[in-house]
Amino acid sequence: MSKQEEDAFRVAFDVFAVSTLLSPSAKHDYASIDYWNALEDPSSISKYDWSEFVMTRLLDAVTKLKQDVSSSIKSPIITGCSLFLQVLYLDSIDPDVLSMKHNSFPRIRDFSYDRMRLMIAAEQNCARGNDNTRDCKIRDAVDCRYHWAAQPERDGSRSGCLLAIWESSVAMAHLLKIPMEAAGSLFIAAADFQDQINSGLRVSEPIEFMSVLVSIMLPYTNGFNYQFSIDDDDNKAAEAGLAKFPSTLSNGL
Known part of the structure; x- marks a missing residue:
């Protein structure tokens, strides 16, 4: 050539x-x-x-x-590189036996097509309540190499707090009977609100926080869903x- x-x-x-x-x-x-x-x-x-x-x-x-x-x-x-978001999400949760150690980089090299399908299926079963043996959990920050896990823990309980927020987000989606896709957005909004409190920055008024949660959930109650394929x-x-x-x-x- x-x-x-x-x-x-x-x-x-x-x-x-x-x-x-x-x-x-x-x-x-x-x-x-x-x-x-x-x-x-x-x-x-x-x-x-x-x-x-x-x-x-x-x-x-x-x-x-x-x-x-x-x-x-x-x-x-x-649009955009949705594969990045999929890897970030799947690599930040704990799908039990499917969890992988963060000892090879870039992380995407560990995510074959078949492994991603298995992890997605396991997460969906967990989120839908079909897996009675365990709850959907965020990966332990100690074993995670992403930026979200590297944030300093002011009281030693950041990972526990994030876990509680995630489980509450999943429970809220179940309670309101909206797609589990909404749990991720609810978690991000609540975690950001908690970070504002922990960092000492100006905290959003509770009514503002509630408005954000409502704005996230409302489209799902009206039938909104992601279109992943053509x-x-x-x-x-x-x-x-x-x-x-x-x-x-x-x-x-």
């Missing part, structure tokens, strides 16, 4: 990886170009701050999702679009 062919492959692979995994868009035939400056010198692609790029695009996707929820859009398509027609269109992509890219190069 010549130097020109190697460079063309690097650029093509990078565009494919960003468009399908690191920062997929809502349309199969559209790809963002806001990172193309990183492709100008193919030999320097690895020096680009891809972590910041992925996180920025993911935060943009979360902002859009919140706007869709507030606009009563019941099945918005999630239908068959869209899938065929996506495959057709990807089939044309290599020739289009090579012409551009």
Whole structure:
């Protein structure tokens, strides 16, 4: 393979990886170009701050999702690197025998397709109350290498407090008969409120906190749900679009 062919492959692979995994868009035939400056010198692609790029695009996707929820859009398509959120979540809970030690990095290398399916199924069974032997629990902070677990514990009970908040969030979702998807958002809101109290910052008024919880739960009571996949027609269109992509890219190069 010549130097020109190697460079063309690097650029093509990078565009494919960003468009399908690191920062997929809502349309199969559209790809963002806001990172193309990183492709100008193919030999320097690895020096680009891809972590910041992925996180920025993911935060943009979360902002859009919140706007869709507030606009009563019941099945918005999630963009951004949702795989990152899946790994972060599954690696931060304790699915019993499926738990993995945080001794290899990057963490995604331990998450095969089959293992993720098993962990998701175990978490769903637990969240739905089908597993009577244990509750859904957050991983012990001592065994976790993520930033949330590295926060200093002012009274030695942060992990216990987070666990109590999580279990309360799960119980609230059960009680109100809303999808367990809401438990994660309820947990984040409550944990943030608790952090405000612990840090001595200005604490939100209780009425503000309650308003946040209501704003999280209300869309779910109105039928909101995540749309993780596309239908068959869209899938065929996506495959057709990807089939044309290599020739289009090579012409551009």
